[in-house]
Amino acid sequence: MKILIVDDSKAMRMIVTRTLRQAGFAEHAVLEATDGVEGLATVAAESPDLVLSDWNMPNVDGIEFLRALRERGDQVRFGFVTSESTDAMRETALEAGALFLIAKPFTADTFAASLSGVLAA
Amino acid sequence: MTVLDTGPEVTDDQVASIAQDVWESFLALALVPHPLGEQAADPAGPTLTGCVSVSGSWEGSVFLRCGADLARSAAEVMFDAEPGGLSAEEVCDALGELTNMVGGNIKSLLPGPSRLSLPSVAAGNSYTVRVPGAVLLTRTALLCGSGTVTVCVWKAVSP
Numbered sequence: 329m330k331i332l333i334v335d336d337s338k339a340m341r342m343i344v345t346r347t348l349r350q351a352g353f354a355e356h357a358v359l360e361a362t363d364g365v366e367g368l369a370t371v372a373a374e375s376p377d378l379v380l381s382d383w384n385m386p387n388v389d390g391i392e393f394l395r396a397l398r399e400r401g402d403q404v405r406f407g408f409v410t411s412e413s414t415d416a417m418r419e420t421a422l423e424a425g426a427l428f429l430i431a432k433p434f435t436a437d438t439f440a441a442s443l444s445g446v447l448a449a
Numbered sequence: 450m451t452v453l454d455t456g457p458e459v460t461d462d463q464v465a466s467i468a469q470d471v472w473e474s475f476l477a478l479a480l481v482p483h484p485l486g487e488q489a490a491d492p493a494g495p496t497l498t499g500c501v502s503v504s505g506s507w508e509g510s511v512f513l514r515c516g517a518d519l520a521r522s523a524a525e526v527m528f529d530a531e532p533g534g535l536s537a538e539e540v541c542d543a544l545g546e547l548t549n550m551v552g553g554n555i556k557s558l559l560p561g562p563s564r565l566s567l568p569s570v571a572a573g574n575s576y577t578v579r580v581p582g583a584v585l586l587t588r589t590a591l592l593c594g595s596g597t598v599t600v601c602v603w604k605a606v607s608p
Binding site: 336337338339340342343346384385386410411412413414416431432433434435 | 470471474475524527528529539542543545546549550552553554556557561562565566567
């Protein structure tokens, strides 16, 4: 499977990649994009099986990215990894079609709990 | 430096807990309350300061400041890099992300809805941060090893 990590921080993309390995998902290929614009292009070109996206990004942010995917009919599995995790944001994310929202800081256990069912489907 | 009586919005203990959680989770480093508390001086010498702003129902900003050496060490952990192996841009990226996490979690404690800005990072020697039209809600001083880390929460006030 292919997992697309979308985050404007290079450090955070590396941490998410490392955490995926620690959570037992090392066998999956990892793709990267730096914002929603790159994310939309990468989803179109690579058809990843799962998108893990930051919320707060330049150009096109995470929720705009998700809504743009759904508007063009793309139902790729999508989850947020973000430093903000209010109830309102979780509700907004789920209404837009996200499967989960992982709050930063996170652990490998958090990733395993959120992604196991998603990647097994 | 005068710290405003914060009321229930955000407390020094909450800010410390958030910063400690970020440090332990992503850096595997202990961050402990500074023994001098509010009297602790800002980090000396070359320092980096990350900033995120909150706008909406609550308006203000969060600043995270530490020494340049500590910022570089933290970045090396985040990037899993060799000592001295990172560019200044990568160190700023890492400190910006640490600021984003601390600021984002503090924002979650404040009245919403509101938006968090992208982080910005400044570097320099012996500078003072001032925020016009704002009051200092909390200034939390912590220690990572021998290095001081300060987190300041400023609240914008109506003219």
